[in-house]
Amino acid sequence: MHEYSIVGAxxxxxxxxxxxxxxxxxxxxxxxIGTVSGVExxxxxxxxxxxxxxTLCQGAELVIxxxxxRWTCPACGTVIDRDAGLLCGRCGTPPRLTAGDExxxxxxxxxxx
Amino acid sequence: xxQECGCxxxxxxxxxxxxxxxxxxxxxxxxxxxxxxxxxxxxLNVMGSPGAGKTALLxxxxxxxxxxxxxxxxxxxxxxxHDAERLxxxxxEAVSVSTGSACHLDAAMVHHALDDLPPSGxxxxxxxxxxxxxxxAVYDLGQAANVVALSVTEGWDKPLKYPxxxxxxxxxxxxxxxxxxxxxxxxxxxxxxxxxxVNPMPRVIRLxxxxxxxxxQWLEWIGGLMKPEPTxxxx
Numbered sequence: 389m390h391e392y393s394i395v396g397a398x399x400x401x402x403x404x405x406x407x408x409x410x411x412x413x414x415x416x417x418x419x420x421i422g423t424v425s426g427v428e429x430x431x432x433x434x435x436x437x438x439x440x441x442x443t444l445c446q447g448a449e450l451v452i453x454x455x456x457x458r459w460t461c462p463a464c465g466t467v468i469d470r471d472a473g474l475l476c477g478r479c480g481t482p483p484r485l486t487a488g489d490e491x492x493x494x495x496x497x498x499x500x501x
Numbered sequence: 502x503x504q505e506c507g508c509x510x511x512x513x514x515x516x517x518x519x520x521x522x523x524x525x526x527x528x529x530x531x532x533x534x535x536x537x538x539x540x541x542x543x544x545l546n547v548m549g550s551p552g553a554g555k556t557a558l559l560x561x562x563x564x565x566x567x568x569x570x571x572x573x574x575x576x577x578x579x580x581x582x583h584d585a586e587r588l589x590x591x592x593x594e595a596v597s598v599s600t601g602s603a604c605h606l607d608a609a610m611v612h613h614a615l616d617d618l619p620p621s622g623x624x625x626x627x628x629x630x631x632x633x634x635x636x637x638a639v640y641d642l643g644q645a646a647n648v649v650a651l652s653v654t655e656g657w658d659k660p661l662k663y664p665x666x667x668x669x670x671x672x673x674x675x676x677x678x679x680x681x682x683x684x685x686x687x688x689x690x691x692x693x694x695x696x697x698x699v700n701p702m703p704r705v706i707r708l709x710x711x712x713x714x715x716x717x718q719w720l721e722w723i724g725g726l727m728k729p730e731p732t733x734x735x736x
Contacts, residue, residue, distance in 0.1 A: 499513055
């Protein structure tokens, strides 16, 4: 259950940004989590609910945007469906994962006085 | 201005960050990687389920490399020093990282463990990650390559059930193949096919640390990653 360690890193990142801007309250934390990032949104939310206590994120909502897995051919740019086999149907090149492994802190909404 | 305490109105500010949540770990991993590259050490992150045969693989590897290359190891486990002890008995220096309740190693843990290893004089660092097919895949340690050990007793569809780890690896070692005659209905091709469904450049080696089958290909793969001595670069 590495989501706890990820949330620990997330909250210190958010608190760092918030303090730098003199914010006293964080309202919303927007993250982008890829479907093949190895991070489970339900567990991430559960961990966030535990870790946010007594931090600037105490009353904050965690908003998770899921990013779908996408494989793209590096040679011709064709998007490949993994279930159809990991080879470009047009030119036979092995594709690269171009989306879906994101674990990103995207945006923070905070109250600054 | 606030009428009650004069503190000034609050303003809602939206701040774009666009940074990886594990950027702290990424920085520590980059530091490790730079250290390994500077000292000419090939660092391998060996992952797989508990019982996949990671330690047996490293024991056999230590024996096979003896006299050719110097290997050291870091063993991650929730508790006990057993794996590192086994590797020390196999003749290499090895240190344990007890992660407590953590299900993976991170770059800082590897960095601390390096303090307990000789500062130089080795060619290969094998990091045996915590036995787990999920969490270790998320953390960069600064390794040159990932290796996943998948034993034939685990079931052919593990790559489909745990795709992230198998997507991110440069090599899958199908271990314990000496047991295949005792596993009716198990076809090794099914494992290879499952790897190919999640990894576009699948490199799979069938291996038995017990009989030595496949060890030559594994050592050849390691050799392919070792930096050749730069000719004339040293005075």
